[in-house]
Amino acid sequence: MPTIHYVEYDAAHPDDFVYSIPEGLDAWLLVLTQTPAVFKVNGEMKEFPAHSVVLYPPKHSIYYRACSNRYVNDWVRFDADESYITEAVLPLGTPFSLPDPGYCHQLFQLLTLENSFQNDYRELSINNLFRIFFNKLCEASQDKLSPQYYNLLDLRKTLYNNPGHPWTVSSMAEHLHISAGYLQTIYKSTFGISCMEDVIHCRIRMAKEKLGFGPYKIAEVAALCGYANVEHFCRQFRQLTGYSPRAYRDKLAAKETKDPADQ
Incomplete structure (x- = not known):
């Protein structure tokens, strides 16, 4: 089952925020933005709108920064060997838009709560929440969302x-x-x-x-x-x-x- 190192929602940062790890992490990183942000994708800096999500596998270069007066996101760093995560057909290191970011924001809130308390079914609940999240990511990665x-x-x-x-x-x-x-x-x-x-x-x-x-x-x-x-x-x-x-x-x-x- 996935093991969470740290999870946070509504994390707010100033306009000079930069997160850069060229060599990547030893874990997976999942980020959901609530404000626009600049990401480095295939060596190029690109601005992505709010409600973008990006999945970084272990050892994948990471760079993103604020591009407005503040930057807000939800994020989780975790270990996983489940096939629904490791074999998911998703664009790695490339942000894409979510059809229902509010729903996924609630999943981050639930992950944070489950990870904070030692409930009897904590690990099972976390695994189920990750499954739902990755189902939503797979659905979203296949959609082309209109501006409206x-x-x-x-x-x-x-x-x-x-x-x-x-x-x-x-x-x-x-x-x-x-x-x-x-x-x-x-x-x-x-x-x-x-x-x-x-x-x-x-x-x-x-x-x-x-x-x-x-x-x-x-x-x-x-x-x-x-x-x-x-x-x-x-x-x-x-x-x-x-x-x-x-x-x-x-x-x-x-x-x-x-x-x-x-x-």
């Missing part, structure tokens, strides 16, 4: 967290300060679904939860999920689930009644 990607991701998270909001394409476009037509084009090319279809799917998922586990009337569920018209809600619910809201609720109720007798 992070803004789109933030918008999508907002949609998923609040599907009952009266979303329109125009209001979502205003959220990103782009035209409605451009939003529709880049949203579908990025996520494989149009922005309004995404909203509808989120609303129906929420409605299924409310119908199955809440005391709400169907009209109340419709309102909670952002529908001003109950008939419109029922029509979209049937289109996506094959059931009317009432039939879906009755099906769940019948299943709950039947299950105890089966045991």
